[in-house]
Amino acid sequence: xTADRAAVRDAEIEGLLRELAPQVLGALIRRFGxxxxxxxxxxxxxxxxxxQWPADGIPDNPRGWLVTVAARRLTDQLRSDVSRHRRETAxxxxxxxxxxxxxxxxxxxxAEARTDDTLTLLFLCCHPALSPPSQMALTLRAVxxxxxxxxxxxxxxxxxxxxxxxxxxxxxxxxxxxxxxxPPEAELAGRLQxxxxxxxxxxxxxxxxxxxxxxxxxxxxxxxIRLARDVHRLLPGDPEVSGLLALMLLTDARRPARALADxxxxxxxxxxxxxxxxxxxxxxxxxxxxxxxxxxAGPYQVQAAIAxxxxxxxxxxxxxxxxxxxxxxxxxxxxxxxxxxxxxxVAVAMVRGPRAxxxxxxxxxxxxxxxxxxxxxAVRAHLLERAGDIAAATAEYRTAARLTTSLPERxxxxxxxxxxxx
Amino acid sequence: xxxxxxxxxxxxxxxxxxxxxxxxxxxxxxxxLGEMRESGELIRVDGLTDPTTTKTIRSHDxxxxxxxxxxxxxxxxxxxxxxxxxxxxxRAIEIAAPITDYDVVEIRGLMDLSGYEM
Numbered sequence: 001x002t003a004d005r006a007a008v009r010d011a012e013i014e015g016l017l018r019e020l021a022p023q024v025l026g027a028l029i030r031r032f033g034x035x036x037x038x039x040x041x042x043x044x045x046x047x048x049x050x051x052q053w054p055a056d057g058i059p060d061n062p063r064g065w066l067v068t069v070a071a072r073r074l075t076d077q078l079r080s081d082v083s084r085h086r087r088e089t090a091x092x093x094x095x096x097x098x099x100x101x102x103x104x105x106x107x108x109x110x111a112e113a114r115t116d117d118t119l120t121l122l123f124l125c126c127h128p129a130l131s132p133p134s135q136m137a138l139t140l141r142a143v144x145x146x147x148x149x150x151x152x153x154x155x156x157x158x159x160x161x162x163x164x165x166x167x168x169x170x171x172x173x174x175x176x177x178x179x180x181x182x183p184p185e186a187e188l189a190g191r192l193q194x195x196x197x198x199x200x201x202x203x204x205x206x207x208x209x210x211x212x213x214x215x216x217x218x219x220x221x222x223x224x225i226r227l228a229r230d231v232h233r234l235l236p237g238d239p240e241v242s243g244l245l246a247l248m249l250l251t252d253a254r255r256p257a258r259a260l261a262d263x264x265x266x267x268x269x270x271x272x273x274x275x276x277x278x279x280x281x282x283x284x285x286x287x288x289x290x291x292x293x294x295x296x297a298g299p300y301q302v303q304a305a306i307a308x309x310x311x312x313x314x315x316x317x318x319x320x321x322x323x324x325x326x327x328x329x330x331x332x333x334x335x336x337x338x339x340x341x342x343x344x345x346v347a348v349a350m351v352r353g354p355r356a357x358x359x360x361x362x363x364x365x366x367x368x369x370x371x372x373x374x375x376x377x378a379v380r381a382h383l384l385e386r387a388g389d390i391a392a393a394t395a396e397y398r399t400a401a402r403l404t405t406s407l408p409e410r411x412x413x414x415x416x417x418x419x420x421x422x
Numbered sequence: 423x424x425x426x427x428x429x430x431x432x433x434x435x436x437x438x439x440x441x442x443x444x445x446x447x448x449x450x451x452x453x454x455l456g457e458m459r460e461s462g463e464l465i466r467v468d469g470l471t472d473p474t475t476t477k478t479i480r481s482h483d484x485x486x487x488x489x490x491x492x493x494x495x496x497x498x499x500x501x502x503x504x505x506x507x508x509x510x511x512x513r514a515i516e517i518a519a520p521i522t523d524y525d526v527v528e529i530r531g532l533m534d535l536s537g538y539e540m
Binding site for chain 1: 423424459460461462463464465466507509531532533534535536537538539
């Protein structure tokens, strides 16, 4: 087999494993009850498949193969736990022998194969007791089917750090009483919000990466879109789910143009629009148009609509800033936060002039959530420059450059300061 | 967010501490490192050799000149570096606060290669 064909086959196997991961995990939890140990066993089965399938070929029933292997791992684990326990306490000897037998994979599993556990698993992995970094890591492993090593590479931390983070996350869920079931109706909307937020964080983690293509670093943007597609497939009528998927597509469409080969950032109005992905723009626009027709728009829909207006403009100067301003005003009502005000100020400046935009920024200086944030200074620098106040703009670009934690942003902001002030 | 915790220490202070007190403080270090290892927040930890072992390299007339001992006259010297990945700056401060009985601790963010559209 040529190296190319082997790579295609490996990619095919990896895609299949990722798709099956949540299904296999769901089947195991339903049979054995515990999320944390089942999740470990599924991870081992996925690793075993990644080694064996390329050599032996994909089995006829890949899902059944994975369930069987994972169930065997889990039983081995339970057996060794029990025998250790038995050595430690005589009472454990009372455990009935059938407690140690794995139920065989039967025909009824085929019906089960059609139940989709993805959403239930997402609710569990995005449990409110977890911090966002833990929610992201656990989601990528248990639902996305990525290995701990891949997730560690994506977040640029050592494998051991990521392994601990995932195992601690599972302990935290257990301690918080998290269960593998649909949250109660009263909590559903709030829990779905958390799931969407985690998927958007994963997306942004991938989208903001500017380092060149790294074959070993998984593409978190594609992963987030894949998971958002899953949620959209399961909840096709939820307009915010459509909105999030549309927002991801309409944003990711610009990725080929947003950074140069050396990693330097290209602002929206200077991007080569011929490099934007037409297919993603069309898909995202269709999604958001359909979602908006269904009634009052939530924050993801409004942001997607804004992204669509940017993407639809053939040239930067064709951008319909009037409409963008109306949408930011809507966003400021449905989801007010200082970042929205910041973006609204840019839109105001485009419609009514830079001084009007600067006035809107003034109260943000007193907002604790913006204190020390470079974007406030970067936007102010930009508006001051447009207003012709070059000295103040230069100083603001320098402040922004000192405050950012991103090297490409610092380089960009220093270049702006140098261009103006020398 | 990734931070480094830079621990500055005065070797003379350490030398004059009673053994039990030194062990108490080192126990706090061990406990914090263990907790961060368990929680998946610790990236790596390094201790530095005594400041007297420092080599300082400076350019002199365009040529590198090596001298013994640290740059500057400071009493506190960098003694250890922890690299951590935590949820927030507040969490980083919370982690570092218990080790400041005798040492000065600086927390600095690590730059990354990510970037938003400007």
